[in-house]
Amino acid sequence: MGTGSVGQAYASKFxxxxxxxxxxxxxxxxxxxxxCQGWLWGSPFSEWHSANKAVKLGTFAESGTPLVK
Numbered sequence: 001m002g003t004g005s006v007g008q009a010y011a012s013k014f015x016x017x018x019x020x021x022x023x024x025x026x027x028x029x030x031x032x033x034x035x036c037q038g039w040l041w042g043s044p045f046s047e048w049h050s051a052n053k054a055v056k057l058g059t060f061a062e063s064g065t066p067l068v069k
Contacts, residue, residue: 003031003057008048011055022056024063031057 001007003023011021025031034045049057056063 001063003034003045008052012052015052015054020056021054022058022063024058024060026060028057028059 001010001021001023003025007023011023014021032044032046032049049055
C-alpha cells in the first residue's frame with residue numbers, strides 16, 4: 001500500500017486485525033518528512049508513523065506494491 005491517507009487508514013485497521021503491514025514509497029527518507037493532506041490534515045507522516053510503530057516502511061519494491069506510472 002502507499003503512504004497516503006487511504007494507505008494509512010487501511011494500515012491502521014490491518015494492524016488492529018493482527019496483520020503484518022508494510023507501506024511502500026519511492027523515497028523512504030523523503031517520506032518521513034512529508035506532510036499528509038488527507039485525514040490527518042497537515043501532520044507530518046513521521047507523526048503518524050511514530051504512532052503506528054508496527055507498520056513497516058520501505059520502497060515499493062521492498063513492500064511488493066506495484067509501481068503505477
